[in-house]
Amino acid sequence: MVMAENGKHYLKKITEHHLFLPLVCLAVVLLANVIKTPNFFQVSINNGILYGYVVDVVNRSSELLILAVGMTLVTAASGGQDISVGSVMAVSGAVCCQVLSGGQVSVNSFQNPFLLAVLAALAAAALCGAFNGLLVSKINIPPMVATLILYTAGRGIAQLVTNGQITYVRVDAYKLAGGYIPGCPVPTPVFIAIGIVVLVSIILKKTTLRLYIESVGINGSASRLVGLNSTRIKFISYVICGLLAGVAGIVASSRIYSADANNIGIYLEMDAILAVALGGNLLGGGKFSLAGSVIGAFTIQALTTTLYAMNVAADQLPVYKAIVVIIIVTLQSPVFRKFIALTLPAGRKPMKPAEAEEEVQ
Amino acid sequence: GGTSGGDAAAPPEDDANALIVVGFSQVGAESDWRTANTQSMKDTFVEANGYKLIFDDAQQKQENQITAIRNFIQQEVDYIVLAPVTETGWDTVLQEAKDAGIPVIIVDRMIDVSDDSLYTAWVGSDFRQEGDKAAAWIVENFKDKDPVNIVHIQGTIGSSAQIGRTAGLEDAVAKNSNLKIIAQQSGEFTQAKGQEVMESVLKQNDKIDVVYCENDNEAFGVIDALEAAGKTYGRDGDIKIISFDATNAGLTDTLAGKINYNVECNPLHGPRVEKIIKQLESGGTPDKKAYVDEAAFDATTITQADIDARSY
Amino acid sequence: MKAGEKTMEDRIVLSMRSINKAFPGVKALKNVDFTLRSGEIHALMGENGAGKSTLIKVLTGVYEADSGEIRIAGEDRPASIHSPQAAQEKGISTVYQEITLCPNLTVAENLFLGREPRKAGFIDWKTMNRKSEELLTGLDIHVSPTKQLDGCSIAVQQMIAIARAVDMQCRVLILDEPTSSLDDEEVGKLFSLMRRLKEQNVGIIFVTHFLEQVYAVSDRITVLRNGALVGEFMTQDLPRLQLVAKMMGKDFDDLAEIRNAHEKRKEFDETPVIEAENLGRRGSIKPFDLTAHKGEVMGFTGLLGSGRSELVRAIYGADKADNGTLKIKGKTVRINAPLDAMKKGMAYLPEDRKRDGIIADLSVRENIIIALQAKRGMFRPMSRKEAEEFTDRYIDLLQIKTASRETPLRSLSGGNQQKVIIGRWLLTNPEYLILDEPTRGIDVGTKTEIQKLILSLADEGMSVAFISSEVEEMLRTCSRMAVLRDGEKVGELSGADLTQEKIMKTIAGGEHGNG
Amino acid sequence: MKTLNDRKHMSGTTFLLIITIGLFVVMYAAGMIAFAEGGFAKPQMFLNLFISNAGLIVIACGLTLVMITGGIDISVGSVTALVCMAVAYQMEVNHMSAYGAIFIALGIGLAFGIVQGFLVAYLDIQPFIVTLAGLFLGRGLTSMISTEMISIKNEVFLSWAKFKIFLPFGSVNKKGIFQPAYIYPTVIIALLVVVAMVILLRYTKFGRRVYAVGGNQQSAMMMGLNVRRTKMQAYVLNGFLVGLGGFLFGLNSCAGFVEQAKWLEMDAISSAVIGGTLLTGGVGNPIGTLFGVLIKGTISSLITTQGTLSSWWVRIALSALLCFFIVLQSVIVSRNKKAR
Numbered sequence A: 001m002v003m004a005e006n007g008k009h010y011l012k013k014i015t016e017h018h019l020f021l022p023l024v025c026l027a028v029v030l031l032a033n034v035i036k037t038p039n040f041f042q043v044s045i046n047n048g049i050l051y052g053y054v055v056d057v058v059n060r061s062s063e064l065l066i067l068a069v070g071m072t073l074v075t076a077a078s079g080g081q082d083i084s085v086g087s088v089m090a091v092s093g094a095v096c097c098q099v100l101s102g103g104q105v106s107v108n109s110f111q112n113p114f115l116l117a118v119l120a121a122l123a124a125a126a127l128c129g130a131f132n133g134l135l136v137s138k139i140n141i142p143p144m145v146a147t148l149i150l151y152t153a154g155r156g157i158a159q160l161v162t163n164g165q166i167t168y169v170r171v172d173a174y175k176l177a178g179g180y181i182p183g184c185p186v187p188t189p190v191f192i193a194i195g196i197v198v199l200v201s202i203i204l205k206k207t208t209l210r211l212y213i214e215s216v217g218i219n220g221s222a223s224r225l226v227g228l229n230s231t232r233i234k235f236i237s238y239v240i241c242g243l244l245a246g247v248a249g250i251v252a253s254s255r256i257y258s259a260d261a262n263n264i265g266i267y268l269e270m271d272a273i274l275a276v277a278l279g280g281n282l283l284g285g286g287k288f289s290l291a292g293s294v295i296g297a298f299t300i301q302a303l304t305t306t307l308y309a310m311n312v313a314a315d316q317l318p319v320y321k322a323i324v325v326i327i328i329v330t331l332q333s334p335v336f337r338k339f340i341a342l343t344l345p346a347g348r349k350p351m352k353p354a355e356a357e358e359e360v361q
Numbered sequence B: 001g002g003t004s005g006g007d008a009a010a011p012p013e014d015d016a017n018a019l020i021v022v023g024f025s026q027v028g029a030e031s032d033w034r035t036a037n038t039q040s041m042k043d044t045f046v047e048a049n050g051y052k053l054i055f056d057d058a059q060q061k062q063e064n065q066i067t068a069i070r071n072f073i074q075q076e077v078d079y080i081v082l083a084p085v086t087e088t089g090w091d092t093v094l095q096e097a098k099d100a101g102i103p104v105i106i107v108d109r110m111i112d113v114s115d116d117s118l119y120t121a122w123v124g125s126d127f128r129q130e131g132d133k134a135a136a137w138i139v140e141n142f143k144d145k146d147p148v149n150i151v152h153i154q155g156t157i158g159s160s161a162q163i164g165r166t167a168g169l170e171d172a173v174a175k176n177s178n179l180k181i182i183a184q185q186s187g188e189f190t191q192a193k194g195q196e197v198m199e200s201v202l203k204q205n206d207k208i209d210v211v212y213c214e215n216d217n218e219a220f221g222v223i224d225a226l227e228a229a230g231k232t233y234g235r236d237g238d239i240k241i242i243s244f245d246a247t248n249a250g251l252t253d254t255l256a257g258k259i260n261y262n263v264e265c266n267p268l269h270g271p272r273v274e275k276i277i278k279q280l281e282s283g284g285t286p287d288k289k290a291y292v293d294e295a296a297f298d299a300t301t302i303t304q305a306d307i308d309a310r311s312y
Numbered sequence C: 001m002k003a004g005e006k007t008m009e010d011r012i013v014l015s016m017r018s019i020n021k022a023f024p025g026v027k028a029l030k031n032v033d034f035t036l037r038s039g040e041i042h043a044l045m046g047e048n049g050a051g052k053s054t055l056i057k058v059l060t061g062v063y064e065a066d067s068g069e070i071r072i073a074g075e076d077r078p079a080s081i082h083s084p085q086a087a088q089e090k091g092i093s094t095v096y097q098e099i100t101l102c103p104n105l106t107v108a109e110n111l112f113l114g115r116e117p118r119k120a121g122f123i124d125w126k127t128m129n130r131k132s133e134e135l136l137t138g139l140d141i142h143v144s145p146t147k148q149l150d151g152c153s154i155a156v157q158q159m160i161a162i163a164r165a166v167d168m169q170c171r172v173l174i175l176d177e178p179t180s181s182l183d184d185e186e187v188g189k190l191f192s193l194m195r196r197l198k199e200q201n202v203g204i205i206f207v208t209h210f211l212e213q214v215y216a217v218s219d220r221i222t223v224l225r226n227g228a229l230v231g232e233f234m235t236q237d238l239p240r241l242q243l244v245a246k247m248m249g250k251d252f253d254d255l256a257e258i259r260n261a262h263e264k265r266k267e268f269d270e271t272p273v274i275e276a277e278n279l280g281r282r283g284s285i286k287p288f289d290l291t292a293h294k295g296e297v298m299g300f301t302g303l304l305g306s307g308r309s310e311l312v313r314a315i316y317g318a319d320k321a322d323n324g325t326l327k328i329k330g331k332t333v334r335i336n337a338p339l340d341a342m343k344k345g346m347a348y349l350p351e352d353r354k355r356d357g358i359i360a361d362l363s364v365r366e367n368i369i370i371a372l373q374a375k376r377g378m379f380r381p382m383s384r385k386e387a388e389e390f391t392d393r394y395i396d397l398l399q400i401k402t403a404s405r406e407t408p409l410r411s412l413s414g415g416n417q418q419k420v421i422i423g424r425w426l427l428t429n430p431e432y433l434i435l436d437e438p439t440r441g442i443d444v445g446t447k448t449e450i451q452k453l454i455l456s457l458a459d460e461g462m463s464v465a466f467i468s469s470e471v472e473e474m475l476r477t478c479s480r481m482a483v484l485r486d487g488e489k490v491g492e493l494s495g496a497d498l499t500q501e502k503i504m505k506t507i508a509g510g511e512h513g514n515g
Numbered sequence D: 001m002k003t004l005n006d007r008k009h010m011s012g013t014t015f016l017l018i019i020t021i022g023l024f025v026v027m028y029a030a031g032m033i034a035f036a037e038g039g040f041a042k043p044q045m046f047l048n049l050f051i052s053n054a055g056l057i058v059i060a061c062g063l064t065l066v067m068i069t070g071g072i073d074i075s076v077g078s079v080t081a082l083v084c085m086a087v088a089y090q091m092e093v094n095h096m097s098a099y100g101a102i103f104i105a106l107g108i109g110l111a112f113g114i115v116q117g118f119l120v121a122y123l124d125i126q127p128f129i130v131t132l133a134g135l136f137l138g139r140g141l142t143s144m145i146s147t148e149m150i151s152i153k154n155e156v157f158l159s160w161a162k163f164k165i166f167l168p169f170g171s172v173n174k175k176g177i178f179q180p181a182y183i184y185p186t187v188i189i190a191l192l193v194v195v196a197m198v199i200l201l202r203y204t205k206f207g208r209r210v211y212a213v214g215g216n217q218q219s220a221m222m223m224g225l226n227v228r229r230t231k232m233q234a235y236v237l238n239g240f241l242v243g244l245g246g247f248l249f250g251l252n253s254c255a256g257f258v259e260q261a262k263w264l265e266m267d268a269i270s271s272a273v274i275g276g277t278l279l280t281g282g283v284g285n286p287i288g289t290l291f292g293v294l295i296k297g298t299i300s301s302l303i304t305t306q307g308t309l310s311s312w313w314v315r316i317a318l319s320a321l322l323c324f325f326i327v328l329q330s331v332i333v334s335r336n337k338k339a340r
């Protein structure tokens, strides 16, 4: 009897955890594959590397995951989204390749040290982030419009850097970041993505950044009066976001060992925003969950890979994506859950709290 | 690449009046091919040759091109050169150009208008023919095999190049019972997507004979995916790779034997257009349609000289 | 309907039976019954977090009760009120505790939103503005109807909310702490209005923490404690002390004569904590001089909108002063942002709790530690344990009623939110503490506690600036008072001059020149 | 008793509108001086701004409405593409009449408006996500109808598209021939929509409800407004306008294809924001939006007329000008706010 009670209590605790639904959604998307693609979860070592759909999901979601981390911070702090991340990826990739190629269109050996190229790329990306941050925090331009500027200009800048060409760096060492370290069966991007998530989590744990960001995102005016510099905090979050986009850009360009200004990271900004939302985060800012965004990113990539595995034509893919997204967010919507709780007779639980937005006097 | 031709210092006033003003509306700068195409125009219509080029980049948006043409009309340019984003939807604005008495020359993609007199001439590639060439190569090389399993990596769905090149292959498949498309998916003309799609295809299909990629970038991605999966491909391997565009990088891979057959898509339209304008200036009537010459390169016959001749 | 005598029963306009409402961690209402009769003013009393606002929100459809029924006179079946709109349609008009108006609309629109006067189907702005003007002048509120609402002070907004509710033809009028930011004059106006409505047989539910006000207007009192009904009483049958005892569940020595207990210091030998010279801000506050000493409580008084809040905001740097100098303990300082002021030992409890105070989604713990944490900086986060200790200390000290330390602040009752914010500032251990309406919405018991706390802090050497719309409260605690009129400091009173009468005279403009 | 701020002053919104219009005039005048021989001084050049952007104006007006409620709709570009494609397909493949096509267009717009509105208003799902799904869906459905480009050749439709309305003024071209200025009917429809929206927002209960909901949803609800219904109505009306705008867009481009109207949502959003609409809701004005569209049009017009930039510089210059404009506007407005 007591055991059962405990069990129930435990179950309730799990189902009410904020990551419960995002995780369920991810699981459902993954499991849906088993029907059509029985070997979906099969992982083998092939040619010295891990091989299988699941590996693809994890590998391919790396850039998205890195972006989603930055997007989460920006969203929480400014209540808006950075839609320029895809373009910033292109800038970073372009700078990296251009430094490595020393200005030539295609090279077979590094013309400059790799480290220099990476630093230059990250600096360029951070600068882009700083530009966005300046417009948003200092000049008070709504994030979406402020970042729209680099969203359009970014790819132009990238092309300017590469002179309108695709710059190829056909050096094996450059493929490491987007490929495999010899002898290691796990793709490198996975390590980079994990590294970024861990690093950001540590920063959030060891400093007060999380508290500051959430506070500024919830009530800017009150935050100012308790001594927080909301301008600086927003600015920092944009710089971090830019920097992370830069990392993602290097990974993406390393995957194709070239700087394709027009295509690196294209449409990824929307997926990153979607990842944040699917992770149960509010796009209006405030409290956030990094783990949620990570799960969201996996969900989106799992969905894409699934649809490829099911041979859905690329141009029709958005239709299915849209439908799945709507189903997921509907399941997560508090109104819908309340409705379910009311109609399911079994749910003799205490009333759900009034909707999150309701304010108490 | 090079520096743009239009940046030169302004010539004396009286000279300016003598210059032929050409308004060129370009699709954008979405690929190396496009950049080479733009450069060709800029190099041709320089003031040294007696032209003033007004260049507009439409950023891949048709509505921008329509706006640009209206703008050219108000600027009273002598000729409008249009590299259309789409084949369709030019009736209204070309009518306006016609009303204003400005000849319009179409380059690259063909346009589909209700009245042919809305444009003066067309210069461009025949994507369908490109597709046919590539398909013919497959038919020729796999005469004795049945079935021939083809993986078809398409371009961006709806683009002219995709439509023409896909039609070429599909037509051949319909005519030759041994050819079989076992997977068809769009790689959106990019290396990254090409790789991602190919990875997925490889997990479902073991027996692949040909991968038909609709441009070089997709082919690079496919090569990466095959490499990772430990498959042999190209001139000396099991899987044959077909590609289009024949850019410098693409030909390099063809020479290296990674791509078996690469069909050219020539971006150098500038001189052709100039020829038409010269004809018009001297009162002649140019041909309504002019295809640019396009070759195809086979990995077994290509030489370094072919690559060196290629600037883009 | 029969004229003449009515029985009690048919005068009932509204009754609530066995209302239950639970939030996660708290049972906000436990089997509460409530009855309202027409033509009565019915006070709803209880400590902070007793469930008053929740009961009101259940009645007006903001929350749905877990169980219980609401009956409205003239209807056979229990009323189903699922939204404030439905409540309005049934003739229930409400002024909520936190002002619920639209900041982006004009005063006139806020008054007439949803019932705009129209001509040929289109909104008639002219009539709307004229009617607003009339309505506002009738209530003696002088504000242009075309002014955008967020440019009005809280008190004015409160009056507008009242005007809106009153102007709607209603059977039931609910006023949840309408007087918390009004001063005596406005309160007087409100009362005469309430009496007028009472004569028109409107049933009025009135929530307040001011006992005098309850006894001044109400006919009947319902007391809630911890979400449960204590009882319904006729006002004349329930002496003050008993009412307080019923609210608190224990005997309480009403408003102990704090004033006598505390010995006011007159002499200050040390250098003043704060010296302002010619400090001012264009367009809001005329240049003023001010000194504040260690261990004193200095009050700021004036009429509504006289600029008390703006004056202290200028000192704290919440709005940057554009001329004059500020010295702290003899040293001239430049304050560019609140953090500078905090580092120099100041703390500022803002007047507008909802806009400038609470960080609604953060937990009670985070809200309490945030100011101290901001002062310490980004790289010195306090440990979880430390934070919890601090939180517990202030939950105890201020008797904050919350389900847990981790409850989001938004789900606390208004008064308890206020206490959290007081705790936040006390935690920073300031030398100069600015309190703008600190006791707004706080129940009698705690209010006295807070006043005592202020005095004991002063005894320990803190200098306190205190603003309250309740002059009584200030007289009790302050040793000196600055008087403001129209954004100008017009006088300073201390010692024997500290009487209601003298203050009134100074406000009206009289003998006391600026020192 | 007397309060301090009794004097009547211009509201911040009005000031912003005046600044926006003022900056537009200055920018256009500068263009006329700098590119006088580029035809910038011709009246037709000015009218072209309206001709080319008629559809965008209507769509941006709808978006303004949604943005005032505090929402957003980023699906407008895709829905426009879907509308154009459906119209083209119905007329060219199924031989529907051009009149029928109008209903198709409005129907698609309304359908999107209703579904998105329901999800946002009644299920409380974040508008950005709902309409992002709408964006995916619209584009995907477009390619499901046809991946081919469809040219509209329906005679009635083309006669609408080519119907020039000549105006009593014009300019003389370099051969000395007078050319009357003209507009298309689409321009008149777009301007009518702007006027209708101004009236709707300012002079109807619905309009004021929209502002109230955007200003503070919670308050609006407690003041007894039906917040959900208001939002729903706003999205449905927006859907209708997207359908209409899409149709006007189709009249300008006479075609349907998958890639059509890409990034149109960004154009519409930035136009609305330049015109003074707040993304946070509660503030906005269709007239401002109209000028936002004109400003963006002028910026691209300036660059086209200049005509020597390379592709990437065009992108950079477009964004730089836009950035300059937004920053300038924001600085002027915040200065003014501080001064008050």
Ligand SMILES: Nc1ncnc2c1ncn2[C@@H]1O[C@H](COP(=O)(O)OP(=O)(O)OP(=O)(O)O)[C@@H](O)[C@H]1O
Residues within 6 Å of the ligand: A353, A354, A358, A359, A360, A361, C023, C024, C026, C027, C028, C046, C047, C048, C049, C050, C051, C052, C053, C054, C055, C097, C401, C402, C403, C410, C411, C412, C413, C414, C415, C416, C441, C443
């Ligand atoms: N939305 C909510 N979620 C969770 N708890 C709530 C919510 N609203 C109120 N409560 C809790 O219900 C209890 C009653 O709150 P209520 O606001 O009714 O108090 P009150 O009597 O109005 O107090 P005050 O005098 O401080 O305004 C409190 O303990 C409060 O924390």
Ligand SMILES: Nc1ncnc2c1ncn2[C@@H]1O[C@H](COP(=O)(O)OP(=O)(O)OP(=O)(O)O)[C@@H](O)[C@H]1O
Residues within 6 Å of the ligand: C150, C151, C152, C153, C154, C155, C156, C181, C284, C302, C303, C304, C305, C306, C307, C308, C309, C310, C311, C351, C469, D003, D004, D005
């Ligand atoms: N946020 C604001 N924006 C513009 N004007 C304001 C604002 N807040 C207050 N005012 C105006 O400034 C004047 C002084 O207001 P302040 O809040 O300082 O008055 P106060 O003496 O504190 O009175 P109370 O707090 O009782 O309203 C008032 O006329 C008020 O209308």
Ligand SMILES: [Mg+2]
Residues within 6 Å of the ligand: A361, C052, C053, C054, C097, C176, C413, C414, C415
């Ligand atoms: Mg309350």
Ligand SMILES: [Mg+2]
Residues within 6 Å of the ligand: C308, C309, C310, C351, C436
């Ligand atoms: Mg005040």
